[in-house]
Amino acid sequence: MSGTSQGPAPAADLVRPAITERHANASVQSSEPPQPSQSPQAPQPSQSSQSSEESPTTPAAFSLAPLAMAVVDRDGLVVTANGAMGALLATGSEPLVGRVAADLVDLTSDTRTWHAYREVLRGRQARLRCTRRLKQPDGTWLWVQVSVAPLPEEERAVLLSVTDISANRQLQARLRHLQMHDPVTRLPNRTLFFEQLSAALEREAYDEVGTGRIGLVYLDLDGFKAVNDTLGHRAGDRLLTAVAERLTRCADEAALLRTAGTAAGAPLVARLGGDEFALLVEDSTGTEQLADLADSVLKALQAPFDLAGQRLSVSASIGVVERQSASTTATGLMQAADTTLYWAKADGRARWTLFDPERNAHRMTRQALSSTLRAAVGRGEFVLEYQPLVGMAEGEVRGVEALVRWHHPQFGLLTPNRFISLAEEDGSIVQLGRWILATACRQARRWQTDHPDRAPIFVSVNVAVRQVWDSDLVADVAEILAETGLAPHLLQLELTESALMGSAGRPLQALKALSDMGVRIAIDDFGTGYSNLAYLSRLPVSVLKLDGAFVRGFQYEDGEDGEEGGALGGAGVAAAAAGDVGDVGDAGQPSPADEIIVEALVQLAHRLGLSVTAEGVETDAQASRLRRLGCDTGQGWLYSRAVSPERIAELLGAAACPQA
Structure with a gap:
C-alpha cells in the first residue's frame, strides 16, 4: 500500500463490489451445492426481512451515502438502492428492488x-441528465435532478442518481420573481410583459x-414628472403604487364582465417603466x-389620490390597439400602441385614442419623407413652378x-404642404x-435677359423663420444676387x-438689412395671424x-359664384387639391364684413406706404371689387395656376395676362 492518502470513492466504485459479488454468488450457487455455515452461531437472515437497501453484498458506503442512488439493470429494473433513495422517493418500507426505474423518476413523460x-x-449513449418534478404520496411536489450513466467495467448495469434541487428551484423562482417584477408597484415589469405578450x-x-x-x-400619466419634481420621488413612488392598485381593480372588474364560459382571465397589468403602464x-x-x-381606466384615475394625507389629481393619455393575433408581432403591437398614445397626448391628453391605420399610414409617409x-x-428631385402676380389695373404680369x-421617386409629385413643415422641423429647410x-433668382434674371423689351418682373420667394435663425440669410441673399x-428690388x-409679428433680435435685424439692400419684404397670409397692426x-x-x-x-352677384376659373378653367380644381399656399382657396360663404375689412386694410396699407396683393382671386367679380378697393396686385385661379418657367x-x- 502506498503512503499517500486516498480521496472518497466515486459513486460507481461504491456499488461495483456489490454488483461483482452479487454475480459471483449467483455463479457459485448455480454450480455447487449449498455448503453448511462455518459459523453455526451466526444467524441467517430471512429473504423476506431483508430490504434492498440492506443487502449483505452492498458496501456500507453505498448504503449510507447521502446521495440517492440505485443500480439499474439493462432491462430498466432496480437491482439495488440505498436508503437515501427510499427516503427521497418517500416509498417507506416498500422495497425498490425489481421496480421499473423509469417510473420512479418519471422518465417516460416526454419522448425525447x-x-x-x-x-x-x-450502451449507445454515455449519459443522461434531466430535471423532473415528482409528486410525493402526501401531495407535495419535489424538483429533482436525475443522472443516469453506465457503471465502469460493468456491462449489465447503470447507476441512477437523484438529487433534490427543490430549494434551488424555489430560490431561482424567488430571484426570477424579483427580476421580472417592478419593485415599486409589484406589477410585472417590461421583461415579463414582453414574455407574456409573445406567448399570448x-x-x-x-x-x-x-x-x-x-x-x-x-x-x-400626464404631468408625472411635475409630481417628482415638486413633491419628491417618494411621493411619486406612492402615486405609482396607488395607480397600479386602481389599474389592477379595473382589470379584475373587466374579467367579471367577460362573457360567461370564456377561458380568458383578467387582463395582465404591467408597469413598463417610468409612468407607463399596459393592460394586455x-x-x-x-x-x-x-x-x-x-x-374604466380613465374614470378610475380621475378620482383624487390621497398620498400620506396629501390629495393629488392626475390624468392619463391612453393608446388602444386591437387586432388579429396572427397578423401582428409583439414589436408591431407595441409600436402601434406607442404611436396611438402619442396621438392621445397630441390631441389634448386625458383621453384615450384608438389606433387608426390611415392616420398611421400618413405618419409613416411623413417619416419616409423626412428621412x-x-x-x-x-x-x-426638387423643381420650381411659378404663379403670376398680376397688376389689378392693367392686367399685366408684374x-x-x-x-x-x-418629384419623389416613390410618392410622385408633392406640393409644399406635404414637406415644408418637415423641412422646418429637421432643419433641412435651410439647405432647401x-x-x-x-434657382428663382437665376430664372428671374433669365426672363429679364430674354425679354429686354418689357419691364422686368420680380420673383417672390417664401422664407421660413428658421432660415433667418439658422443661417446667415443676408449673406446668402447678397451672394446669390451678385x-x-x-437687381435687389x-x-x-x-x-x-x-x-414676422413679434420678431425681435436677429430676425428683425436681418430683415432690416435686407430691406436696406433693396430687397422687398412681404407679409404672407396677412389677417390670419396675430394681426398686430x-x-x-x-x-x-x-x-x-x-x-x-x-x-x-366677398358677396357674389347673381351668376357669379366663382365656379369657373378664368384662364385656369377646370385645372383650378386640381390646383386646389394640390394644396399650394397662394394657389387657390377653399370654398367659403359670402360675407359683407370681409369686403369692409379688405377695404380698411387696403387704405391702411396705402397710408403706411405699403402695396397690397390679394390671394385667391377666382372670378372677374372678385377682381373687379378688388380693383375698385384699390388693391395693387392679384394672385389666383383667375389668372393662372403655378406653371413651368416656359409658360411664364x-x-x-x-x-396682358389672359382672363375669362
Whole structure:
C-alpha cells in the first residue's frame, strides 16, 4: 500500500463490489451445492426481512451515502438502492428492488427523455441528465435532478442518481420573481410583459378555441414628472403604487364582465417603466371591449389620490390597439400602441385614442419623407413652378411667386404642404431654401435677359423663420444676387404674419438689412395671424398679401359664384387639391364684413406706404371689387395656376395676362 492518502470513492466504485459479488454468488450457487455455515452461531437472515437497501453484498458506503442512488439493470429494473433513495422517493418500507426505474423518476413523460434513457441502457449513449418534478404520496411536489450513466467495467448495469434541487428551484423562482417584477408597484415589469405578450400571440395564433384576437391598453400619466419634481420621488413612488392598485381593480372588474364560459382571465397589468403602464387583453372580443376598458381606466384615475394625507389629481393619455393575433408581432403591437398614445397626448391628453391605420399610414409617409429630405436636394428631385402676380389695373404680369415641388421617386409629385413643415422641423429647410432662392433668382434674371423689351418682373420667394435663425440669410441673399446679376428690388421675400409679428433680435435685424439692400419684404397670409397692426409701422415691410379667405368672403352677384376659373378653367380644381399656399382657396360663404375689412386694410396699407396683393382671386367679380378697393396686385385661379418657367415666358410675351 502506498503512503499517500486516498480521496472518497466515486459513486460507481461504491456499488461495483456489490454488483461483482452479487454475480459471483449467483455463479457459485448455480454450480455447487449449498455448503453448511462455518459459523453455526451466526444467524441467517430471512429473504423476506431483508430490504434492498440492506443487502449483505452492498458496501456500507453505498448504503449510507447521502446521495440517492440505485443500480439499474439493462432491462430498466432496480437491482439495488440505498436508503437515501427510499427516503427521497418517500416509498417507506416498500422495497425498490425489481421496480421499473423509469417510473420512479418519471422518465417516460416526454419522448425525447425516454429515448435518451433507453439509449443509455443499451450502451449507445454515455449519459443522461434531466430535471423532473415528482409528486410525493402526501401531495407535495419535489424538483429533482436525475443522472443516469453506465457503471465502469460493468456491462449489465447503470447507476441512477437523484438529487433534490427543490430549494434551488424555489430560490431561482424567488430571484426570477424579483427580476421580472417592478419593485415599486409589484406589477410585472417590461421583461415579463414582453414574455407574456409573445406567448399570448403564439397561443392566440394557433388556438382554435379562443377569438384569435389580442388587445392592448397602453397609458402614460400626464404631468408625472411635475409630481417628482415638486413633491419628491417618494411621493411619486406612492402615486405609482396607488395607480397600479386602481389599474389592477379595473382589470379584475373587466374579467367579471367577460362573457360567461370564456377561458380568458383578467387582463395582465404591467408597469413598463417610468409612468407607463399596459393592460394586455388576451382573447379580445373587439374594439368595444378595449374601449370600455380604457374608459374604466380613465374614470378610475380621475378620482383624487390621497398620498400620506396629501390629495393629488392626475390624468392619463391612453393608446388602444386591437387586432388579429396572427397578423401582428409583439414589436408591431407595441409600436402601434406607442404611436396611438402619442396621438392621445397630441390631441389634448386625458383621453384615450384608438389606433387608426390611415392616420398611421400618413405618419409613416411623413417619416419616409423626412428621412430622405436632405438627400433629395442633392439628388436634384426638387423643381420650381411659378404663379403670376398680376397688376389689378392693367392686367399685366408684374411678378411671380416661386413654388417648390418635390418629384419623389416613390410618392410622385408633392406640393409644399406635404414637406415644408418637415423641412422646418429637421432643419433641412435651410439647405432647401437656399436652393430655392438661387434657382428663382437665376430664372428671374433669365426672363429679364430674354425679354429686354418689357419691364422686368420680380420673383417672390417664401422664407421660413428658421432660415433667418439658422443661417446667415443676408449673406446668402447678397451672394446669390451678385452671382445671378439680379437687381435687389426684383427679389421679394415672403414671411408669414405669425413669423414676422413679434420678431425681435436677429430676425428683425436681418430683415432690416435686407430691406436696406433693396430687397422687398412681404407679409404672407396677412389677417390670419396675430394681426398686430402696431408692428406694421416698425417692420421693414413693403407688401401685404391678404389671405384668400377675405376674397372668398366677398358677396357674389347673381351668376357669379366663382365656379369657373378664368384662364385656369377646370385645372383650378386640381390646383386646389394640390394644396399650394397662394394657389387657390377653399370654398367659403359670402360675407359683407370681409369686403369692409379688405377695404380698411387696403387704405391702411396705402397710408403706411405699403402695396397690397390679394390671394385667391377666382372670378372677374372678385377682381373687379378688388380693383375698385384699390388693391395693387392679384394672385389666383383667375389668372393662372403655378406653371413651368416656359409658360411664364409665354405670358411675358403677351400684352396682358389672359382672363375669362
